[in-house]
Amino acid sequence: DGGITQSPKYLFRKEGQNVTLSCEQNLNHDAMYWYRQDPGQGLRLIYYSQIVNDFQKGDIAEGYSVSREKKESFPLTVTSAQKNPTAFYLCASSIGTGDSGANVLTFGAGSRLTVL
Amino acid sequence: AQKITQTQPGMFVQEKEAVTLDCTYDTSDPSYGLFWYKQPSSGEMIFLIYQGSYDQQNATEGRYSLNFQKARKSANLVISASQLGDSAMYFCAMRDLIKAAGNKLTFGGGTRVLVKP
Numbered sequence: 442d443g444g445i446t447q448s449p450k451y452l453f454r455k456e457g458q459n460v461t462l463s464c465e466q467n468l469n470h471d472a473m474y475w476y477r478q479d480p481g482q483g484l485r486l487i488y489y490s491q492i493v494n495d496f497q498k499g500d501i502a503e504g505y506s507v508s509r510e511k512k513e514s515f516p517l518t519v520t521s522a523q524k525n526p527t528a529f530y531l532c533a534s535s536i537g538t539g540d541s542g543a544n545v546l547t548f549g550a551g552s553r554l555t556v557l
Numbered sequence: 558a559q560k561i562t563q564t565q566p567g568m569f570v571q572e573k574e575a576v577t578l579d580c581t582y583d584t585s586d587p588s589y590g591l592f593w594y595k596q597p598s599s600g601e602m603i604f605l606i607y608q609g610s611y612d613q614q615n616a617t618e619g620r621y622s623l624n625f626q627k628a629r630k631s632a633n634l635v636i637s638a639s640q641l642g643d644s645a646m647y648f649c650a651m652r653d654l655i656k657a658a659g660n661k662l663t664f665g666g667g668t669r670v671l672v673k674p
Binding site: 474481482483484485486489499529531533544545546547548549550551553 | 561566592594599600601602603604607648650652661662664665666667
């Protein structure tokens with residue numbers, strides 16, 4: 442079945458360490474996204490990528506980095522520069538970024554990062 | 558800038574009854590799309606329903622319907638015949654179709670629904 446796989450599901454990190462969250466999709470989608478969710482709040486966009494080897498900052502990109510070397514993969518690195526990294530991270534993909542309003546995002550199951 | 562407001566932090570609903578979740582939005586873009594997602598305790602976001610700003614009719618998908626009032630800038634979700642499995646967080650989201658680069662969605666803060674047997 443097609444879908445988005447995020448790993449690990451739970452991750453603990455010490456302060457000052459970088460950590461990379463994996464996101465893989467087999468939906469043949471062109472666009473991929475990373476969102477952050479804090480307890481009791483909605484999602485905020487970190488980075489997005491419309492095509493391979495290209496990505497743009499979202500609303501809260503500081504302290505994060507991404508790469509898009511393959512269509513299927515869009516890993517997110519949470520760096521030590523991110524001051525409050527404890528959160529739930531959701532990866533998503535969509536067919537494209539065209540003008541069709543019904544271009545629906547498909548989400549993965551999420552990764553929960555806790556900084557000790 | 559886009560803004561989505563969900564004023565109900567939490568709601569109880571009796572099984573088999575209908576429930577309405579409020580969503581208001583603000584945008585200067587004349588063309589936009591409105592989405593509702595469900596997030597169960599497992600964390601995954603599940604797409605429920607979509608409404609385009611120029612759609613003439615309110616969207617429906619099974620037990621979900623969207624009460625779209627463009628002049629009031631509201632896009633309320635109605636869940637009919639609630640089931641225990643409907644207990645979850647529900648998020649309203651919007652995408653500006655002209656100004657927004659990429660397929661960026663802006664999300665509201667969510668409403669938690671608990672269905673009582």
